[in-house]
Amino acid sequence: MKPEDLVRPEILALKAYPVPAAEGMVKLDAMENPYTLPEELRRELAAVLARVDVNRYPTPTPQKLIDALARRMNVPRGMRLLLGNGSDELIQIAITALARPGAVAMYPAPTFVMYQMSATFAGMKPVAVPLREDFSFDADAFIARMKAEKPALVFIAYPNNPTGVLYPEEDVAKVIRACPGLVVVDEAYHAFAGKSFMPRLPEFSNLIIIRTVSKLGLAGIRLGYMVGRPEWVEQFDKVRPPYNVSGLTQAAALFMLDKLEVLEAQAARIRADRAGLGTALAALKGVTVFPSEANFILVRVPDADAAFQSLKEQKVLIKNLHPGLRNCLRVTVGTPDENRILLTALREAL
Numbered sequence: 022m023k024p025e026d027l028v029r030p031e032i033l034a035l036k037a038y039p040v041p042a043a044e045g046m047v048k049l050d051a052m053e054n055p056y057t058l059p060e061e062l063r064r065e066l067a068a069v070l071a072r073v074d075v076n077r078y079p080t081p082t083p084q085k086l087i088d089a090l091a092r093r094m095n096v097p098r099g100m101r102l103l104l105g106n107g108s109d110e111l112i113q114i115a116i117t118a119l120a121r122p123g124a125v126a127m128y129p130a131p132t133f134v135m136y137q138m139s140a141t142f143a144g145m146k147p148v149a150v151p152l153r154e155d156f157s158f159d160a161d162a163f164i165a166r167m168k169a170e171k172p173a174l175v176f177i178a179y180p181n182n183p184t185g186v187l188y189p190e191e192d193v194a195k196v197i198r199a200c201p202g203l204v205v206v207d208e209a210y211h212a213f214a215g216k217s218f219m220p221r222l223p224e225f226s227n228l229i230i231i232r233t234v235s236k237l238g239l240a241g242i243r244l245g246y247m248v249g250r251p252e253w254v255e256q257f258d259k260v261r262p263p264y265n266v267s268g269l270t271q272a273a274a275l276f277m278l279d280k281l282e283v284l285e286a287q288a289a290r291i292r293a294d295r296a297g298l299g300t301a302l303a304a305l306k307g308v309t310v311f312p313s314e315a316n317f318i319l320v321r322v323p324d325a326d327a328a329f330q331s332l333k334e335q336k337v338l339i340k341n342l343h344p345g346l347r348n349c350l351r352v353t354v355g356t357p358d359e360n361r362i363l364l365t366a367l368r369e370a371l
């Protein structure tokens with residue numbers, strides 16, 4: 022017997038999410054915060070983690086952490102939170118709960134690949150609606166397509182990955198109002214955008230927000246959170262594996278929420294450096310820069326495969342999106358030193 026005889030054809034057709042080796046590289050491929058925690062905080066965190074009873078299962082619903090998140094992230098009154106092993110898991114949970122036979126998951130594309138992958142895993146029909154050439158959002162075209170497809174679930178990355186574009190707030194609101202299903206606004210990059218649907222959550226009965234602490238500087242702990250009306254979150258909670266957020270993650274997150282200003286200052290630094298990096302990239306011959314509200318920048322170059330390869334040889338790792346996004350590369354904003362290395366290497370590569 023071979024796997025091909027038993028594994029579902031749509032899974033056989035997929036490729037595993039690619040994570041390239043990064044040892045010894047200047048790592049600008051995964052939208053991580055390039056700054057580590059200050060030494061003093063690391064020591065305090067170590068002491069906090071040392072007190073976690075790792076012989077016990079973690080608390081399935083850690084109320085203290087949930088309350089702290091609600092407070093620090095300005096979650097409107099009456100909304101409920103659900104924690105996930107990264108927001109990846111929350112995407113999967115929402116899809117699993119709504120994957121009735123034949124149900125549609127819809128999203129503007131190109132976007133975060135896990136919407137399509139998770140929908141496929143669960144047997145939902147993924148429907149990608151193309152963005153305009155400049156990666157802006159055609160809300161009317163999207164709404165027209167929603168009328169035809171009647172999606173159970175719509176994903177809007179706000180701002181979008183891999184383009185960095187933040188769609189106009191009223192366009193997203195229009196989509197939420199017109200949607201016959203549930204809309205998940207994915208705010209993975211909210212720390213760099215300064216815009217959020219969080220305050221408007223009570224306005225819509227079909228809106229869920231998901232966020233992550235990954236891009237804020239805690240990618241290693243794997244924590245995402247979903248916020249929505251209790252009646253929605255109650256259903257999603259049934260799908261969640263009981264101990265999905267480890268005790269070490271819970272303790273680290275609670276500790277760091279108390280020191281959020283350190284991460285917020287790092288995010289502000291990254292935002293400021295994004296502007297300088299964007300200007301410097303745009304000054305390179307043949308490079309087109311797309312405006313970004315996230316912690317990465319999308320660029321178009323004359324030959325993305327060649328540029329990517331040359332950067333790799335120069336020990337700089339970025340994301341090559343070609344041919345899906347014709348001749349596009351995505352670079353994460355790094356430290357000033359890393360950004361300088363990138364610019365020098367790219368100059369050489371072009």
Ligand SMILES: Cc1ncc(COP(=O)(O)O)c(C=O)c1O
Nearest residue numbers: 107108109133178182209233235
């Ligand atoms: C739009 C978007 N949503 C969600 C995620 C997943 O983040 P995590 O699983 O680290 O919380 C990413 C990661 O790149 C992303 O770009």
